[in-house]
Structures are given as C-alpha cells and as structure tokens.
Amino acid sequence: ILNVEQSPQSLHVQEGDSTNFTCSFPSSNFYALHWYRWETAKSPEALFVMTLNGDEKKKGRISATLNTKEGYSYLYIKGSQPEDSATYLCAFNSNTGNQFYFGTGTSLTVIP
Amino acid sequence: SQTIHQWPATLVQPVGSPLSLECTVEGTSNPNLYWYRQAAGRGLQLLFYSVGIGQISSEVPQNLSASRPQDRQFILSSKKLLLSDSGFYLCAWSGGRAQPQHFGDGTRLSIL
Numbered sequence: 001i002l003n004v005e006q007s008p009q010s011l012h013v014q015e016g017d018s019t020n021f022t023c024s025f026p027s028s029n030f031y032a033l034h035w036y037r038w039e040t041a042k043s044p045e046a047l048f049v050m051t052l053n054g055d056e057k058k059k060g061r062i063s064a065t066l067n068t069k070e071g072y073s074y075l076y077i078k079g080s081q082p083e084d085s086a087t088y089l090c091a092f093n094s095n096t097g098n099q100f101y102f103g104t105g106t107s108l109t110v111i112p
Numbered sequence: 113s114q115t116i117h118q119w120p121a122t123l124v125q126p127v128g129s130p131l132s133l134e135c136t137v138e139g140t141s142n143p144n145l146y147w148y149r150q151a152a153g154r155g156l157q158l159l160f161y162s163v164g165i166g167q168i169s170s171e172v173p174q175n176l177s178a179s180r181p182q183d184r185q186f187i188l189s190s191k192k193l194l195l196s197d198s199g200f201y202l203c204a205w206s207g208g209r210a211q212p213q214h215f216g217d218g219t220r221l222s223i224l
Contacts, residue, residue, distance in 0.1 A: 044202075100206070
C-alpha cells in the first residue's frame with residue numbers, strides 16, 4: 001500500500017478567495033496522478049489526469065500542476081464559489097499495477 | 113455512454129450475517145473494476161480490483177471477498193459481517209491506469 005497525503009485536511013474560505021491544496025505521493029514508479037471532486041450525496045467526479053512532469057491542466061476556475069520528481073501536485077481554485085464546496089481527492093497510479101491509491105482528501109467549504 | 117450501477121444504496125445488517133453488494137457496468141468492455149471503502153472520517157481505501165473475469169487482487173487482509181463472474185459485474189461479499197465492516201462502499205470502473213475512474217452511487221453499510 002502506497003502513502004498518498006493531502007493537505008490541509010479541511011479549509012474554509014470566503015466567496016471570491018483563491019485557494020490551493022497539496023497532494024504528496026511517492027516519486028518513484030510514477031505513472032499518473034488524478035484529481036477528483038466529491039460533493040456531498042454524490043459520487044466522486046474526475047477533474048484531471050496528469051502523467052508528465054510539469055503537466056498543467058485547467059478546467060474553468062480550477063487548475064492543477066504536477067511535479068513527479070519531488071512527488072507533489074497542487075490544485076488551485078480561483079475565485080471560489082459556494083458550489084466549489086466539496087472534498088477534493090487525489091489518487092496515484094504507479095507503473096507496477098492497476099491500483100489507484102487515494103489520499104484522505106481536502107474538505108473545502110466556501111462561505112457566501 | 114457508459115454507466116455504472118451499484119446496489120443497494122443503504123443496508124443495515126446484524127453482526128455475523130452475510131453480505132452481497134453488486135456492481136454492474138454498461139457501455140464498455142473489459143473495464144478495470146474496483147471496490148473501495150470509506151470508513152468514518154477517513155479517505156477511500158482500495159479493497160479489491162479486477163482486470164478481467166475471475167481475476168481478483170486484494171489490497172488489504174480483511175473479512176471480505178470479491179468476485180467477477182462476468183466481464184461487467186463485480187460483487188463484494190462476506191460470509192460473516194463484523195462491526196468493523198461498517199462504512200461507505202464504492203464501486204468504480206476505469207479504462208486503465210491513466211484513465212479516470214467512474215464511480216457508482218455507493219452503499220452505506222451499517223452493522224448492528
């Protein structure tokens with residue numbers, strides 16, 4: 001079992017603030033890094049998949065970066081809105097199998 | 113389009129009773145299939161995954177077992193439930209390691 005860590009565990013921000021979270025993963029045997037958004041009473045929804053060091057992905061106000069050499073990824077939300085409130089999960093794929101190893105998530109609450 | 117069905121949505125079972133949770137996928141062939149559990153206050157823990165019919169890999173020793181009798185069917189079972197089996201169970205499918213996972217709606221299992 002591989003160790004994937006996310007920080008902070010929870011975050012409260014005001015509407016309009018920008019914020020970011022961190023996902024740390026093993027730097028060896030890297031294959032892919034995923035980000036998901038998990039809203040209450042729904043299933044996790046895929047946001048990004050990144051496979052190359054230096055990858056940057058963007059979807060609307062949300063973007064992510066990847067550093068495979070040092071084993072971290074950042075997720076950024078610009079101008080947070082109440083509908084961004086959710087738990088954000090990252091998941092790591094190694095090149096040794098088909099497993100997805102999830103972090104414990106960052107719970108974001110955007111206060112109107 | 114692909115869809116994933118997971119049932120039941122909620123289940124209350126006594127300690128020592130058997131368990132069967134079923135997950136089926138439509139609209140894709142030979143998916144990788146996964147069972148996860150989220151215990152209270154924790155992230156998603158990978159329980160089992162399967163890359164083909166009859167092929168099951170277990171991530172952690174536990175009281176549960178999984179089977180894949182058909183290409184798009186994944187079943188999570190137990191002969192005798194323990195209190196520690198309580199939690200939220202999610203089934204997911206993926207087209208591969210660098211492909212996003214697609215989750216079912218989950219089953220909330222309570223053991224009394």
